[in-house]
Amino acid sequence: MQLDDIVPWGRSFDEYVAMFDLTADDLGKRILGCGDGPAAFNAHARARGARVISVDPIYAWPAGRIHERIRAVRPIIESELRREPERCLWERFRDVDDLIETRLGAMDRFLADYAGGHGGQAYVAAQLPQLPFPGGVFDLALVSHLLFTYSKHLSADAHRKAVAELMRVSGEVRLFPLLTLAGTESEHLPAVIDLC
Numbered sequence: 001m002q003l004d005d006i007v008p009w010g011r012s013f014d015e016y017v018a019m020f021d022l023t024a025d026d027l028g029k030r031i032l033g034c035g036d037g038p039a040a041f042n043a044h045a046r047a048r049g050a051r052v053i054s055v056d057p058i059y060a061w062p063a064g065r066i067h068e069r070i071r072a073v074r075p076i077i078e079s080e081l082r083r084e085p086e087r088c089l090w091e092r093f094r095d096v097d098d099l100i101e102t103r104l105g106a107m108d109r110f111l112a113d114y115a116g117g118h119g120g121q122a123y124v125a126a127q128l129p130q131l132p133f134p135g136g137v138f139d140l141a142l143v144s145h146l147l148f149t150y151s152k153h154l155s156a157d158a159h160r161k162a163v164a165e166l167m168r169v170s171g172e173v174r175l176f177p178l179l180t181l182a183g184t185e186s187e188h189l190p191a192v193i194d195l196c
């Protein structure tokens with residue numbers, strides 16, 4: 001996939017559980033979702049009693065503006081997926097239509113939670129590499145499809161600073177995937193591994 005910008009596009013709770021191998025024990029921890037954008041993880045997990053705070057620069061926007069961005073991004077994602085469908089692993093979704101419908105459903109769930117104000121303090125407008133939290137307030141930080149994914153948009157130094165900040169605020173950090181948008185291993189991986 002090739003994208004000019006880091007786009008708001010959100011996954012479901014089930015996808016987060018699978019990506020991060022989340023157990024019932026993990027879901028009892030104080031969780032930070034960094035770069036969660038319009039993902040449904042926060043809304044769904046909180047509805048199950050989990051303590052989750054999501055951070056993303058788009059939370060400075062009202063729900064209507066986020067919705068507009070999602071509508072603008074959808075055809076770009078869809079055409080990228082249809083361009084080379086054989087480069088995707090079709091295990092979770094039947095086809096491109098199934099993937100798009102599932103993701104739109106997840107983003108609708110986020111938008112309802114966000115617009116309804118149910119989240120309260122659960123959605124914080126901020127961005128890496130500076131998070132507005134004291135050290136060690138989270139047990140588990142999750143970052144999906146931001147670091148490594150956008151290796152062309154974010155430098156090695158930006159990756160190092162971002163991961164150092166995540167390690168400052170959280171006892172454990174899980175990043176997924178380690179691949180770039182092009183599906184290749186990120187060139188920034190060694191710089192991040194050196195930090196650990």
Ligand SMILES: C[S@@+](CC[C@H](N)C(=O)[O-])C[C@H]1O[C@@H](n2cnc3c(N)ncnc32)[C@H](O)[C@@H]1O
Pocket residue numbers: 006007008009010011012034035036037038039055056057058126127128129143144145146
């Ligand atoms: C492709 S979306 C992924 C959303 C979600 N994590 C998921 O997997 O469903 C990438 C998100 O990263 C956010 N983002 C971009 N730069 C960021 C930064 N420096 N710190 C935190 N989030 C950022 C974007 O606003 C966008 O919502």
